[in-house]
Each structure stands twice: as C-alpha cells, then as structure tokens.
Amino acid sequence: MKPPLHQPTSLAEACELLDTLEETMVYGGGTAIQILIKQGVLFAGNLVDLSRVPGLAEIEETAEGLRVGPMTTLRRMETSEVVRRRVPLAAQTYGHVANPRVRNTASVGGNIAHGDYRLDPPTALLVLGARVELTSVRGTRTVPIRDFFVDFQVTAVEPGELITALHIPAAPAGNSSTFVKMSSLGENDWPAASVAAQVDAERRTLRLGLGALAHVPRYVEVPLDGGGVDAAVAAATAAVEPELDPIPDVRGSADYKRKLGLVATEDAVRRAWEEAR
Amino acid sequence: MTQTTPEPGVDTGVGSRRSRVGAAGKVLGQLRHVADRPHGGCAHVAVHRSTRPHARITSIDVSEAAALDGVEGVVTGADLYKVLGDRMFTGPAFSDQPPLAVDRVRYVGEPVVAVLARDVATAREAAELVYVEYEDLEPIYDVADALAERAFVHDALRPSVVFGDLRHLSGKTETNIAYQYNLKLGDPESAATQGTSVGFEFWAPPVHHVPIELPATIGWVEADRLELYSTTQTPSYVRQSVADMLGLPLSHVRIRVAPLGGSFGSKMYDRLEPLIAALAWLHRREVRMVASREEAFLLTTRHGAGVISSMSADADGNLTSAIADVRYDTGAYADVGPRITAKSGMIAAGPYKIPNVAIRSRCIYTNKPSAGPFRGFGVPQVTWSHETLIDELARARGEDPAGFRRRNLLREGDESYMGTVMHSADFVGCLDAVTEAIGWDKPLDRGSGRWRRGRGVAVGIKAVLTPTVANAVLQLNQDGSATLMISTVDMGQGSDTIMPQIVAEVLSMDAERIRVVAVDTDVTPYDTITAGSRSTYHTGNAVRGVAERMRERLVDLAAKRAGGSSRDLKLTADGVLNTASGEVYRISELIHEHFGARGATLTEEFNYTTSWQPYDKETGRSAKATEHWFAGAVAVQLLVDRWTGRVRVEHLVVAGDVGRAINPTLVEQQLAGSAIMGLGHALFDELVFDQGQMLNSTLLDYQLPSVKDLPGKLTPIIIESPHATGPFGAKGVGETGIIPIAPAVANAVRDAVGVRITRLPLSPERVLQAMDEAGVEK
C-alpha cells in the first residue's frame, strides 16, 4: 500500500508526527525514496515531508564553520559562495553526487540519513569532523558524524528523530584537501571507490574518508612523522588497507575494489599534498 | 522560424546536407510519440511476471487481483489459449513465443498474467496480488548447460511458416539447438597445421539497446477491425503477425506508428503487440501498455555469444585457414535468432580471402529473456573474434596489424569464402582512411609510468538483409508539392529526411516540399522491415523508381499538351522544358489541366524486391547470400591506467562505405553515434545474470555512455564506393560503425600494455586482472 504523505508546517508538528505515527520515514528531497518506491523496496507506513517546514534550508556561517539545514540541496552545497569559502572540501565533494539535476532536489539531511555506503558527501564530512543535530519530541542531541554511520544502511537516527542540522567545522588555516572518485564502468556511475583526504598545515595528520569501500563510510586518521609525500602515501595506504571491506557487485569484485581503494587513497593524498605546496 | 528553408536554388537533392526534417519540433519536444496519445477512459495493462527461470505452472490464483477496486479484467495464458489455440504462439523465425505463459514459464520475468485496470498504479498493484504456484524444472542458465542436454527449454521445435528453409526442423525434440548453420570450404584443419596459427575462446555478453523512448502499444477495436498504435520498426510484420493470431484478414488490422525515440533493434517483431492486440480484441476495449524501463530490459536483448576460433597464415603472410564455432544464446524464445545465427555465422572469419574455412554457428535456447535483433544483427559478436585473431596473427608473424589485414582483405570482384562476390565494399579504402586519420605510421609516444598509450585497428563486414520487399507510393499534388508513402519508420536514422532528397533529385524539386506520411498500414504500402541497414537501398530504390515514374508521367502530360512526342522534353526545376523550343510547362498547370481541378494529385507506385540464393545444404555457401555488403573500419588511440585498468580513448576514427551519402551529415551522425554505442559495449555495457535473474535492469546499474565517456576526439569518415544498383549509388549505414569498435579497442589495449583480452567488456577489473596474470610491471 502507498504510505500517506504528511506535510507538517512546523518543526514541532513534524516531531509530533514522527512520534505518534507508525513506521515513519522522513521525506526530504525524495530522490532516494522515490527510487525505492519504484523498485518496490520502500518499507514505510507514513512519510513525513519536510518541504513545508520553514527554516530547514538555511546555510548559516558560525564561529566554527557552517550550520546547514537538512533541506539544503546538494547543489547549493556545491555552488554556495560561503560553503566554497569555509569548507571547500565539502563543496567539491557535494559536486560529485549523481548529476546536477538530482543534486538540485536531493537534500543534505536525506543524503546522510539514507546511509548508503557509496555516497560521496560522508567521506568529506568524516574528514571535517561534522556533527549531526537530531531533534525529536524528546529534545535535541548531537552525534559526531564519525559515530553516525552504524551499519549497512543503518544510522544513529533513532525512531522519532529527524536531522535538523549539520554542523561542519571549517578546517584550520593552512590545511589542504581533495576528493577523489573512481568509477569502474561509465564515468558518471556510482563510485567503485572514493576518498576524501585532508592534510593539516603542519603535516602532522592525514584525515581520510572512504566511500564505497566497506558497508559503511569509513574514517581513518593517519599520524605523520615528518617525511615527504611518499612516506605519507605509504602511511595512508597502510592505515587504509585494514579498513577496506568492499561489497562485490556489478562494479567489481571485493578484491578489485580493494585495489582501487588503495589507488584512490594514493591519488587523494598526493593531490592534497600538492595543493598544500 | 528556425526551420531551415533553403534559399531558392539551394540544392536539397542527393548529396545535400539538408537539415533533418522536423528539427525544431524535435528540439522543442513537439514531435508526438506513441505514448503521447491521450488515454482518458482506456484500460491500462500490467503483467504479473514469472519468478522462476524454468517451471511448470501448477496453479494461478487471480481472485485477490480481480477483486481490487478499479480492476476490469484478469487474463491468463490459459484464457488466451482457450480462444486462440496454437495461433497465440508467434515469432519471426519460430512460432514459439506466447504473449502470456501457458502451462510453463521459461525465464525470470516472463509475463504470466495480464491485468486490465483504470490506471497504471491499480493495474500494477493488482499484478502483485496474483499468486502463481510452480513446480520447478531444471533451469538452463547458459549455452554450456543447454548443450549438456540434461533438460530442454522447449519440448519440440516450432519453426514459423515465414522461412521455408526452417521447415525441416518442425517437431524436432530433445534439443536446445534451435538452428545450426555450417560452412565448409577446403580443408581448414590440414591447412592450419602449416605456417602460423592463433586461436582463442571469445565471449561477448548480452547487452541491451536501451532506446530512451520506452516501448508502448495501444490497441482498440473499431467495429470489426483491430487498430494498434505502437512503437515498432516492423509495422508490416506486426500486421501479419496479429492478423494470423486473431484469424483476421489483413484488411481488418491496422498498425500505426509514430516516429520512434530510438530503437536499435529493440522494437521489432513481437514485443508488446500480440498481448495488447489479444486483450483489445477479447475485451473490445482500448487497452494501453507502456513498458517500464525494467520491463523494457526483459522484452529483448542482444545475444550473448561465445566463439571458439582460430586463424592461420602461411610463410608469405597469406591467410590459409579459419575455423570458428559460434554459439548464440537466444534465451527462452528464438525470435529472429536463427536468422542472426546464419547471417553472422557465414562471415565469422571476417572480410578476408581465405581458401579453407569451417564455421559452425548455433542458435541455442536457454532460460533467459529472449534475445533478438540489435544494431549489427549478431555480427559484432563474431567480429570480436575475427578481428582479434587477425591482429594476434599479425603480431605472431611480427607484422604490422594494419598491413597484414590490408594484404588479405577482400577486394571488388573477389568471391568470398561463403560464395558471394564482393561489390561496393571498400574494406581497403576504409582501413586506409582510418589509419591515415589516426596517424598509424607516425611515431607514438607510448607514455611512461602509470599511463601507457596504444593504437588499434579493426575492420568489419556485414551483409544487408536479403531478400526484402519495398514499396513506395508518390502523390504529386497539383501545387507541385508531394506526399510520399512508404512504411519505413524514422527512429532517428533520418529516413524521413533522405527519402525526399531522392525524390527531389529525380524530380528537380525542393525536398522541403515533400512530406513523408507517418506509417499507417491502411495507407502506406508493404515494406518488409526497417532494420538491417536495408532501407536506404531497398526503400530508397522504390522511392527512386516511383519518382522516375512520376517524371515520365509529367513528361507524358507535357507531350500531350504540346500535342506531340516526348522527345526534347525534360523535367527541370521550373517545369517540363521543351529543349528545342524553350517552352516550359509548369507542373501546377499540367496537373490542373489534366484533372480540371485545383488540388488534385497524380499518383504513382513502385516496387523494389531483392532476391537471394539459399545456402547450399552441404557447404553453407551461396552465390548470392546477400544483395550487398557493408564495409567499415575503426582505428583507436587510447591510454591505459596501469594502476586501475581504466581505459581512456583519446581518438576514435570510424569509416564506413556507404556507396554514396544521400545526406553526409546524417551519415556522419550514424557513424559517430554507433561508434559511441559500440564504445559502451567495448568498455562497460553488460547485462548481468545470476541464476537467470537479471541483476542490473535499471539505468542506475546498467551503464550507457554519457557525454563524459566520449573519446577525446571522434572522427567519422564517409567512404563512397558507389553501388551499381543503389539509389544514386547509395546503401545503408546504420550498423556499419558499431561492428569493429570493440576489437579495435582491445587491439589498442594489447598494443598499450601487452595483454590480450578475449572477454567483453574490457572493464578496468578485467584489464587489471589480465595485466596481473601476464605479470605486466606496474
């Protein structure tokens, strides 16, 4: 049966609906949900549409970085001047999701709530140490993104909760970063491996976010001990390798994706390093 | 207005690059397609599909579906069988395919029950509420299973009445081989023991056409006649097929077609039409079905094909022997697979002079969706084999692969190993053009480190569909405009643009004043099919013939008016000119005078039919297997990422011999477009099955080349080696470009990193694995 679509006009009403209705699912941009419906694999009793709740699509500049509303589109993250200035890695990474048209509709909140292991944005958010603000009738709590992706398509969002903001700290001055996405079939395909990488100004720490390389997006922090880029690559690939646990599918075997993950890691580290010069 | 209307005096005849008909309408999306027919009040059809690859149906429970609000009817295969009997089984080569499964299912996704409902959502919901119980039979997942003959997809073979040469197969039991073609010339086994030989086992996987327009069929009954409005390349075939099924005279079945949003072979023969025709007829109701993308994937596929083959050359570098064992996986229903098997099998050794050849080509049933025609008609799969073999043979001899091919290519007047003489098939010209354009003889920077560069070349040969029948009716209107009636379907190849150019050339008129009527079997004359690159030649000849008759008619009218003979009379752009007196009889006046009426029309018709000579039963050879040949060649320069296996094409050159380009722009677009489609097949297109279940039947998972997958540079080249009997020397081009793409790419990969890959596609994983196995240094 078709789950009814509820269209609350305030946050309080949305929380109320999520609290009282059975088998609820938050409807953000709707791109992923509509595909699941089409494929007959959406299991939800009620859809709660956030499009009429005011104030959920704002990007605010804060002392630490940005506070992004969950209904902000991926395309705004890619093109917004303030996002490009404060967190260029996020802007770059959001610009790689699907295609521009889907990015116009898909939302920041829905993107992470979907919990798909192949999505691009989590890789950058993991590197940047973002925090997810969750709200319900019980109040508001904040979960670090590094604790957010719990299991295959399972996130830290509890029943009755919705994502009300994403806090993205700006990276400290002098750091440099990049995002590398590798597909194995068409160029425009889902990634077979993706890596976001950031190196700090002192070149003491490499932060890596891995996409499509395990059943959840993975975060890897690599301490560096002052060597050059080759040493950093060696340290990064050594740290990444045990984290790789890819799911085989039409895009490649687990073994191939593991190899690709290491190449993507190397590419990302080298490019980030280059930019730092 | 943006529609280009040529200035007076601008040539729109043969050879002109006139703008595509209806260009602005296409850009604005104003061109109407079949699914755009308004559907208020009609019944929408959805089908319940088999979840088993091979099983007996033990029971079907439709009670819940029938009880759903908005459902008008639920129909099973048994219901149809009660009314139609064996007539419900249709197909172009074998009458083996039911619109709904009867007693037994043969692939996952086969239609079992049809639901008619007030809207699509209700119909689909009801289809989910049908419950079928099965008793599983042993599934046959691939050709190896099929040839083991532990189980059979069909109890007995059922060739259709269409092809006389298949009659002997009727009723044959205990086989999964629908058809087998054998060619034998000389003694290839002994010849192969001398000189240099190479041999491999090849695989080209099933792929899908994925035209962006989804298949759609709408059917209704008017009094005692059935009308179908359908996305089909084969309206004349569909009329016959549906008339046979329902036991109606041809006059009582009308098929109309709108221009197609692409097809590439997917929308032909029996797709949605038999089911919709049966439902409309039995329910006396307008019924409509637009396939979803997932359903479209199940309607037909390109044959996956395995080839075990070898090729040999003597010490002088002349080919001496070729052997090929070809296996086409035709899925659960034969469709046109038996034709593909022979037409492609007969040239499985390539366009070369070879004195000793043995080919066995088999069409094999499996429990998968039926495979049918796809741009190239089975030839790309065998080209994958022969263009790899000859490349490797050249390398084994230490020869340049282009030069080695060039020496052995068939030339004008040569009799090929399959018995037919070559005419208007300039393989050497195509090969020379692509090698020159890619800079074959210039030094190549092979790259260093991670990226390595290579070049590859390949040649293609294909026969045109023969025998076929084409008819054209031309009405010349009193005002000097004209209406052309043909049953060629424009699906993007541009027939509605080039056919008027032929008329314009003959009648010295402006093609913009000639309109091609949308196909309607009540109006437009019989035409075998729009497929196999046959229309420019066959229908084009009918069009040229009808225009010439019209020209004679005008000259006759002018002669009558002049009161004398037609000597000195010549049709010009201004009218019929008396070259002796300088007098001009304008067409509008001639027709007005003839009928004594404004707006009257002169009508002429013309038939063009080709013939063939069936294959010799012993040797498989034929002195005329085809009316003519298509020749093409491709050269590629590419980079291979040795770390990831990723291939990036820097330059792709594709050349095709078209005899004469009626409209060079459209020819270039067909060449470039088929090259891009072929590049997908070379690098990533593949339908993936697991235990008979299609795993990637959505465009999220099935990959098509996007603008990001374009080669850095793409150069189409037209070769014109005029055809003696082609309309102004012309022949088709729709398939020429796609045929040699995959082997050209693989040959370039071989050149770049030294590995020979014989399974398609050349996915990065496969390339990397081959490099690992060969110990290529990273």
Next chain:
Amino acid sequence: MKLIQLTVNGRRYDVPVDDDELLLDVLRDKIGAYSVREGCGVGACGACTVLVGGTSVSSCLARAVRYDGAELTTADGLPEDDAVVTAFVESRAMQCGYCIPGFVLMAHELLAENPQPDREQIVAHLEGNICRCGTYQEICRAVEVAAERRARA
C-alpha cells in the same frame, strides 16, 4: 486529492493531484506537456527534465503535491527563436530527438548560471542526460553556440 496550482510556461493551471502523483505524469496527462518524457524513472537519463523556477528537476522523482505554486518551464513552451533552441537546430544536435528537450533545459540552466561555460563545464552539467543516438558532440557544440549567441544579443 489536493488542488494545486502550477504555472507552466507562463500559463496557470489548477490541478487536482494525489499525494503520490509524479510531476512527470501531471505535466503529461493533465497539462499536455508531452516534451516531458519518462526514460528511466530513476533520475538517470534526463528525458523528464523540467525547470522549476529555472532550476532543473527530474520530474520522474518529484511528487507534484510538493510543487504547489511553482513556476515551471518545459521545452515545448520555449519560443522557437530561443537562443538555445536555434543553436540546437543549427548545430544538428539531434537524431531521434527524444532526449533533446531535456538537454535543452539543462543547457538553459547552465547558461543562466554560467553564461560562458568552457567544454569541461558543459560536459559536467550534461553528464546526467543520456542521448542513446550518441549526438553528444553536436549537443556540446550547440551549447557553445548558444552561449556565443546570447553574449552577442
């Protein structure tokens, strides 16, 4: 059923829609905008592209009820002398033409954001539209021609 208001190509329509009705179906079946076409149903081919307030949307993934009050553009509503339309016609950027309206609207969106895109930017913007006839070279050229034409106008 809810009554929503859509402005399509400057004309206002009041249409009753179900919660789960797709913008694609509403535009085709209730407004007759047949240039909007289903190709894949999953946002991957671009045949169903419409502009909502100038922004491209896959109407096959969009519920109509969420677009109450929106201003939409579909390709069939563009004027024939539109710079992008004429550039496509003159660049011969079509074969069967089925996918082209989607490309035209994507080009409109791109040129509104970035009046002088380079080839790489054009490719990046059109990556989610499939032309199965393989007319990409002509399409990219058409976008460049349209940009030049708009710059001169």
